[in-house]
Amino acid sequence: MITVAEALDHLLSLVAPLPTEQVGLAEAAGRCMVAPAKALRDQPPFAASAMDGYAVRAEDAKPGQTLTVIGEAAAGHAFDGTVETGQAARIFTGAPLPQGATRVVIQEDVTCQGDQISIGEALEDNPFVRPLGADFKSGQEVSAPRVLRATDIALLAAMNISELTVTRKPQVALMSTGDELVMPGDTPAPDQIIVSNTYGLKAMLQGMGADARILPIARDNRASLEACFGLAQGADLVVTIGGASVGDHDLVGAVAASLGMERRFYKVAMRPGKPLMAGRMGDAAMVGLPGNPVSAMVCGHVFLAPMIRAMLGLGKTLPPRHDARLAHDLDSSGPRDHYMRAEVKNGEITPEPRQDSALLSVLANANALMIRPAGDGPRKAGDVMQYLPL
Numbered sequence: 001m002i003t004v005a006e007a008l009d010h011l012l013s014l015v016a017p018l019p020t021e022q023v024g025l026a027e028a029a030g031r032c033m034v035a036p037a038k039a040l041r042d043q044p045p046f047a048a049s050a051m052d053g054y055a056v057r058a059e060d061a062k063p064g065q066t067l068t069v070i071g072e073a074a075a076g077h078a079f080d081g082t083v084e085t086g087q088a089a090r091i092f093t094g095a096p097l098p099q100g101a102t103r104v105v106i107q108e109d110v111t112c113q114g115d116q117i118s119i120g121e122a123l124e125d126n127p128f129v130r131p132l133g134a135d136f137k138s139g140q141e142v143s144a145p146r147v148l149r150a151t152d153i154a155l156l157a158a159m160n161i162s163e164l165t166v167t168r169k170p171q172v173a174l175m176s177t178g179d180e181l182v183m184p185g186d187t188p189a190p191d192q193i194i195v196s197n198t199y200g201l202k203a204m205l206q207g208m209g210a211d212a213r214i215l216p217i218a219r220d221n222r223a224s225l226e227a228c229f230g231l232a233q234g235a236d237l238v239v240t241i242g243g244a245s246v247g248d249h250d251l252v253g254a255v256a257a258s259l260g261m262e263r264r265f266y267k268v269a270m271r272p273g274k275p276l277m278a279g280r281m282g283d284a285a286m287v288g289l290p291g292n293p294v295s296a297m298v299c300g301h302v303f304l305a306p307m308i309r310a311m312l313g314l315g316k317t318l319p320p321r322h323d324a325r326l327a328h329d330l331d332s333s334g335p336r337d338h339y340m341r342a343e344v345k346n347g348e349i350t351p352e353p354r355q356d357s358a359l360l361s362v363l364a365n366a367n368a369l370m371i372r373p374a375g376d377g378p379r380k381a382g383d384v385m386q387y388l389p390l
């Protein structure tokens with residue numbers, strides 16, 4: 001049995017960054033941009049008014065000053081005259097500051113009569129001008145690699161970048177195995193249960209930027225498993241769920257091997273998730289997850305997520321661990337790393353009282369996986385523990 005760290009090393013060696021493709025900006029959210037993007041212009045491209053008011057020369061911005069309004073500048077409609085001493089131009093937010101003007105007096109600080117304005121006593125100091133290039137300068141970079149968030153997309157749009165180079169989405173095929181399983185929405189026989197793992201994993205992996213498809217359920221026989229592996233063709237990563245223990249009905253390893261899977265490892269010193277297997281199968285990486293619903297989801301977080309990140313070109317890094325103080329004492333832990341379902345609240349971590357790996361309701365209530373290393377001794381309330389956020 002290998003350690004979690006060794007298993008991660010093996011898993012990351014099974015994958016490599018995928019090729020890139022071009023996408024339009026409107027389709028780029030959640031994609032991994034691989035080449036830095038460079039601003040194609042300054043923003044703002046001119047000194048712009050930050051408010052509605054009057055553009056004036058700074059020396060004219062004095063309480064009691066009377067000025068003549070000589071024109072108007074609105075967003076998209078520059079005023080091409082020059083503001084001289086004693087003059088002002090009506091100006092609106094986003095309009096270019098006219099020649100000669102160096103600041104804006106907001107309309108609240110002014111009284112007007114015909115084409116004359118006079119500046120009130122409570123004049124604000126703020127010049128209300130956004131200098132040219134205040135947001136970004138032409139050539140300024142958005143660094144890569146990065147998974148594009150909505151805020152990145154807005155910035156790239158302002159930079160006038162309409163196409164981006166991103167990593168192709170990792171194609172993941174998810175296969176549940178078991179005679180007892182039916183799909184959500186179907187009518188189960190009394191001895192059947194509903195598939196949950198493939199659905200949970202699809203949601204998890206899609207949220208990370210992969211394309212995950214759910215294969216038909218493979219039954220616990222060779223022919224059905226072979227047929228389902230056939231349907232996984234074209235995937236970068238094939239994930240099976242269940243059928244990986246040593247029971248009479250656990251055929252996944254044997255069938256995968258007969259289809260050419262070169263196994264790297266089987267079994268990891270981890271709770272939950274011990275019967276994990278992985279290897280290469282043709283052009284794809286293959287990971288066999290345990291069937292217990294919580295095990296499968298925990299293994300998705302711990303093992304599949306770093307593989308997806310590596311395929312996206314985000315590097316072979318492990319998810320950062322966070323720290324929290326233990327809410328109460330704990331007995332010593334067992335001989336395997338234990339990823340305990342837990343709740344973090346106000347910097348304190350409380351493991352859920354029930355840790356059975358079949359309890360999805362417990363997992364859904366948790367917001368963290370608290371990590372207890374193999375052989376961890378008794379712990380006291382207040383001890384700092386590491387966890388992975390869920």
Ligand code: AMP
Binds near residue numbers: 243245
């Ligand atoms: P196995 O590893 O096939 O022995 O499965 C272990 C346990 O997980 C059994 O109780 C299965 O019924 C259950 N199980 C296996 N696959 C799934 C699945 N895709 N969704 C929900 N439960 C599953």
Ligand code: MG
Binds near residue numbers: 242249
């Ligand atoms: Mg099974």
